[in-house]
Amino acid sequence: MDSLQSDTQIDTALSSRTTENAPLEPYLVILSGKHIGKQFKLTRQKNVFGRGHDADIIIADPKISRRHGAFIIKAGVVMVEDYGSTNGTYIDERRIDKEKISLLSRIRAGGTYMRIDYKKPSEAQSEQALYQAANTDVLTQIPNRRAFVIRGQEELSFCKRNRTSLTVIMCDVDHFKKINDTFGHPAGDQVLRELAEMLNKEMRTEDTLARYGGEEFIMLLRGSSEKQALILAERVREKVARKAFEYQHLRIPATLSFGICSRQSAYIDSLESIIRAADRALYQAKKNGRNQVAIERD
Numbered sequence: 059m060d061s062l063q064s065d066t067q068i069d070t071a072l073s074s075r076t077t078e079n080a081p082l083e084p085y086l087v088i089l090s091g092k093h094i095g096k097q098f099k100l101t102r103q104k105n106v107f108g109r110g111h112d113a114d115i116i117i118a119d120p121k122i123s124r125r126h127g128a129f130i131i132k133a134g135v136v137m138v139e140d141y142g143s144t145n146g147t148y149i150d151e152r153r154i155d156k157e158k159i160s161l162l163s164r165i166r167a168g169g170t171y172m173r174i175d176y177k178k179p180s181e182a183q184s185e186q187a188l189y190q191a192a193n194t195d196v197l198t199q200i201p202n203r204r205a206f207v208i209r210g211q212e213e214l215s216f217c218k219r220n221r222t223s224l225t226v227i228m229c230d231v232d233h234f235k236k237i238n239d240t241f242g243h244p245a246g247d248q249v250l251r252e253l254a255e256m257l258n259k260e261m262r263t264e265d266t267l268a269r270y271g272g273e274e275f276i277m278l279l280r281g282s283s284e285k286q287a288l289i290l291a292e293r294v295r296e297k298v299a300r301k302a303f304e305y306q307h308l309r310i311p312a313t314l315s316f317g318i319c320s321r322q323s324a325y326i327d328s329l330e331s332i333i334r335a336a337d338r339a340l341y342q343a344k345k346n347g348r349n350q351v352a353i354e355r356d
């Protein structure tokens with residue numbers, strides 16, 4: 059896209075969305091990773107982004123340098139500049155040094171996708187709240203199934219483009235009905251909250267964890283091998299089996315069963331197919347006695 063086109067797009071967006079006394083402000087919108095849905099107002103002329111604490115916009119992505127680059131605002135136009143980062147900055151998957159950003163462009167640094175939008179601060183706030191509500195599970199505060207599917211499609215595209223592998227791990231609390239029946243529904247809720255927290259700690263920035271159903275969680279690992287996924291699942295399984303969850307002085311034992319499917323890009327037909335395969339493995343883990351990990355290899 060040439061710069062004339064992108065200027066026109068920005069002008070159109072600005073004029074069509076400006077209302078009386080409410081100037082539109084540029085925002086950086088995070089499209090993937092742990093900060094998905096977050097919006098940063100670009101308040102300065104130069105807004106440094108990176109994973110270091112001294113960056114104006116801190117993005118917890120290990121593949122982003124401490125001071126990775128900056129978003130520069132000049133005469134109402136937003137530009138992105140790379141500060142010689144290790145992994146580079148990309149606009150629509152093209153590595154750049156310093157370039158103007160159009161409204162339709164996707165910016166990538168490390169494993170994090172972003173875009174620029176113009177909006178009123180009140181609009182940004184309510185959008186973020188709406189986004190949170192639509193994509194976050196209320197009980198556990200991790201992404202919900204809807205968010206997982208959207209993110210999963212993006213990950214599948216990344217995997218195909220880079221010819222890497224994609225791994226899905228499904229995990230389900232064993233005999234959860236019994237936990238509810240024995241200790242009460244609020245205690246069951248507490249187990250789910252703590253499990254989400256434990257699983258979340260195991261995730262890298264480029265991985266995705268979601269609550270997939272009632273007592274079922276799903277993980278999507280970018281580029282991990284089957285062996286790495288197995289090590290991860292076994293580690294969590296053991297931790298959970300050793301732990302006593304606590305709720306109002308009750309000590310609640312719980313175990314997890316896991317199903318793993320790890321495939322190279324060429325062998326993945328669709329996101330659904332790899333999820334179904336992981337689900338088959340999970341079924342096998344349940345059938346074999348629970349509190350274990352099974353792998354689907356077909």
Ligand SMILES: Nc1nc2c(ncn2[C@@H]2O[C@H](COP(=O)(O)OP(=O)(O)OP(=O)(O)O)[C@@H](O)[C@H]2O)c(=O)[nH]1
Pocket residue numbers: 197230231232233234235236238242243244245246247250271272273344348
């Ligand atoms: N506390 C609580 N329970 C939930 C929630 N969502 C689903 N459940 C319960 O999870 C239980 C799932 O039970 P089942 O599908 O029979 O499975 P299970 O008892 O875990 O048995 P296996 O999966 O075969 O080991 C049901 O009793 C649901 O009511 C929730 O948000 N909170």
